[in-house]
Amino acid sequence: MKRLFIATAFFALLVLAWHLLVRAEIWSPVLLPGPAAVGEYLWASLLDGSLASSSWVTLKRLMIGYLIGCLAGLPLGMLTARSNTLNDTLGVLALGLQTLPSVCWVPLALIWFGQSESAMLFVVVMGTLWSVLISVDNGVRNLPPIYTRAARTMGSTGFHTLRHVILPASMPYVISGMKQGWAFAWRSLMAAEIYVTLLSGYGLGHLLHFGRELNAMEQVTGVMLVIVLIGLLADKILFSPWERFLHRRWGLNG
Amino acid sequence: MKRLFIATAFFALLVLAWHLLVRAEIWSPVLLPGPAAVGEYLWASLLDGSLASSSWVTLKRLMIGYLIGCLAGLPLGMLTARSNTLNDTLGVLALGLQTLPSVCWVPLALIWFGQSESAMLFVVVMGTLWSVLISVDNGVRNLPPIYTRAARTMGSTGFHTLRHVILPASMPYVISGMKQGWAFAWRSLMAAEIYVTLLSGYGLGHLLHFGRELNAMEQVTGVMLVIVLIGLLADKILFSPWERFLHRRWGLNG
Amino acid sequence: RPAPAPDGLLRLGHFPNVTHLQALVARSFSREGRGWFEERLDREVRWFVYNAGPSVAEAIFARSLDAAYMGPSPMLNAYVRSAGREMRALAGAVNGGAALLVHPNSGIRTAADFRGKKLATPQLGNTQDVQARAWLSAQGFAVSLTQHEVYVLPTKNADQLSLFARGDLDAIWTTEPWASRLEMEAGARVFLEDRDTCATLLVARTAFAETQTELTQKLAAAHRELTAWISSHADEAAARVRAELRELTGAEVSAELLARARRRMTLTDQIEAVQLQTLLEQAHAAGFLRASPDLTALLRHCTSVRQPS
Amino acid sequence: MNDPQAPPAKLLIDGVNKTFRNSRGEVLALDTTTLAVDEGEFVCLVGPSGCGKSTLLNLVSGLDTPTHGRVLMDGNPVTGPGSERMVMFQEHALFPWLDVLGNVLFGLKLKPGLDAKERVDVAKYYLKLVGLERFLKASIHELSGGMRQRVALARALAPNPRVLLMDEPFAALDAMTREQLYADLQKISAAQKKTVLFVTHNVREAVCLGDRVILFSPNPGRIREQFKVALPRPRDINDPALSVLAGEITRALKSHTA
């Protein structure tokens, strides 16, 4: 209770200080819009639906791309961890591509797919896939061998071992890899949306970009707040349950 | 030896397939430049120095911003982990800002600092700082209490405990946080460079953007290769020694 | 990859910019339900707005556009990059509409004063950028991505104004309406004015021009008719341009600004082959293009080419 | 044992040795060793740390293969691990992603011929035997070290293997629990005629449980001496006769190591 109060008080004070600083007009209002202006923008764009529709466009792109990336990265990561040949080929490729910020794919994606949803999806998938692949590979590779040995003595082989031992045992790595994949996907989508305007729908990144084009800093700030909010919610909804499960079952923290 | 050979053969085959596909002219040459064209571009821009100067500009921005982010994030993370009040205020703030792709800061940074190096630095610092802070906080928070308890019974207190027990004990988390901070800094710098042209120097992101502006896909592809190379080298040079140390001393993998 | 448009649909691209006069006027007709091209081609027309030539080229490469208004440099660039395959010019649209402006405090009086100064252009490799580099080279400055006797800085139009106002830029080579805005809002001085160089063209995707020859010719004809109409209905056209810009960008363009801008522009439906050849060579010299191929294929579908006499 | 009329040994370790290669060179973990174990026999392996006891168990389980020699079960070469030879590892090797019941069920699910209900009943029976009937749903990390060892014991016993390979199974238990389990293990192995290889550091434990106690010495690991334990069963660890034999074996152990 007391801690909640401190946190609330802190953020209220922060907003108040922000408001007073802007009111004092130390800086020009274009440099820093006040909380009132940001609030107004948020309210107005909530009412006219532009915020909701942009958030939906962005989330749809993110979800689909992320899902594809995870669905491909999981089995590929398992494979590269179990086969030396795959690891020396696909694994090395993944290592290289993982260090490539996926926004760098944007020019090629635009040429290949046009200014279309597919281009965005491609960028998001590139952001997710390699990072998930590598985390899963790492997780499986670093499994204590005792688990598979124990399973083998109990008669488990092949796919049964994969499904009932290797997959659950590498869970903590898989979750943290998926979390990192999410962070990268989110970052690359925002970067791509800010960088290119799509014909097929304006996402939050576009709103941000338009805010800059119009020198409307209250729009920029408002959209940033929405992005933070979505990020926090995604974390809560997508990953917290898994982490709580791991914590409870394995006694792991984080 | 055999594995090295397989890897080499695989990548040689990949390049060959790429070459043949382009030669077969299945796609228009704007869609996919051949390895020969990419090689030519790389060679030419190595000779005229533009590649080296851009890499240097990018690396300088990255290094300075990353360093600032780490230097600020490390002590702040320790503090938020040790103090409930700081955690409920600064910690919550950091959690929110960490989910904000730091490319979203670009519009504000441009207004605040102009199209200058400071704007780029700001974006890179925002990319590094929060992620390092949170990892360090996590690391310190999840330390097995047995270490500090043991140290206290041996007469260690206050700063001595911080310096000689908490800091080294949270090393694995700190390293992985710094690694993630690096990945975010690298991604945000690329996104920012691609998005805005600076008056003070062209980085690799700018070369990529210019490649797109000129529809010069061999330049885009060439610069992407350089980015991958730098990413891999940075990983090798910055993090591999630490990870090897952890592996050797703690018996950790990864 | 996006499929070619279904029959009965024509996809046209343009900028929300006064130098795309024909597009703005035609689109304002479409908005009233009596579309200029729709009526003459018996097609549904869908308009797409871009703000940079390379995006138009990307869209054409990706087959998501059939025809577009765009500047000559990006068009040439796309033509050369695709080894002459993807891009065809149909007609001229607007000439001129560009100027080199200098900051009153920059101390630039003569061409020699540009040494060490910062000169902004709208975009790397666009028409003004190529021209600026060519002009600077002609004045004896070494300018390239690594040589900076004059700093040529590709900067977005939106950013140019504020940077210029803050004194971060000494000179700007740009198009209308930015040139006039710089004059009116930032006190910029005109150093050079360009009323003649090709600024906007009507182009088409090769596959479109070759498979739908008749439609292509009808499109060019309608465009020529529109150009003539704008010349003869200057006031109504100006009103339509202002209204259309308000619709597209939400920003008001004052009548004075438009008039000032309009004075620098020359309407045309012709393409001067020599100008294109010159631009091509300049782009080649600036290092943007590695080859300067023959332009015959580019102009194959254009019926109004003015060849050198 | 070499009588041609006798049935073949249940387990025959036949001239086996095992070399490990590590960064500093080769380690001869187990020197050439021959050992025959009869059906239903309970054999205890005793010896100082690093003398190759775990290595031998791994070879018999089929998880490792000998550098030379062969391991036979019922006269057939052992080619890999199998559920007829259940292993209890020195580390507990429980699966942290399953609860206590889930861990015991894991091996049972791989055994054909049982339906879901029967499996749960069997698992519960063995968990009750080790005194954990109240922890069916507990997570592994919530258990104390001794409780984990007991879960591992239940997991190894539940599929009713013919051969049990146990590596210091009782090290983390307190004296009372341990005595209870000595009694239970003797009862089970006698009733079901199990063949057991049992590694321990505790000589009294070895004498209490084993039909035979085998002494190892290290560097390289090899068998040094064998003791038949002819005491009547069930045996009590506090029986003075047992202490006498244990003292004798301890002295032998010291003499080999010194």
Place this chain on the structure above:
Amino acid sequence: MNDPQAPPAKLLIDGVNKTFRNSRGEVLALDTTTLAVDEGEFVCLVGPSGCGKSTLLNLVSGLDTPTHGRVLMDGNPVTGPGSERMVMFQEHALFPWLDVLGNVLFGLKLKPGLDAKERVDVAKYYLKLVGLERFLKASIHELSGGMRQRVALARALAPNPRVLLMDEPFAALDAMTREQLYADLQKISAAQKKTVLFVTHNVREAVCLGDRVILFSPNPGRIREQFKVALPRPRDINDPALSVLAGEITRALKSHTA
């Protein structure tokens, strides 16, 4: 001990109890307990798992504070941990980021009055005592469980504390190493008049080392019985007289638990 003329007890646990609060409610880990330990006395605590032995050690070390009552050392209240009461934890609690020597040096560096060379000499002396002189530079994860416990022992002994609090220090050791350390620990604590609180599951170990053996019973944890061990020192764990007393204590332990 209650003689007003006698010097105050080295350690006085005075009417102490300790309650833990967890998700399911409160646990009375240690019921009201009073215990006085004289200077130079070696007291062993024995009792089943969960009876509050570690809890008591934590209270004496100053790492935890009692819910009621007080802990006095030399007549002064204990307010926090200090290097005059060195603890050997049930888990080994070694620092993985330091090598073996570094771990032993950690406590020595916090002790004033030694220069670098002397510190290394002291550390090496104690590492030699526990038989690890060849592992000075080894990483902790490279050691076996028994070796880790021996490093922890050296770390606790090296700063030469007046009071030693040891929580099952010898659980992971094999019999031979253990016997060696019984002898060394008796020698050290006698020579330096150390006051020792020693927790173990092994009754024979308690009888071998302790001047007094204290029996705990669980739920809630409390002292049930005390035994003076009057056998002459140094004692050998295999001494029959010791076995007799151990048997008696074991029976008492069982009767309290049953």
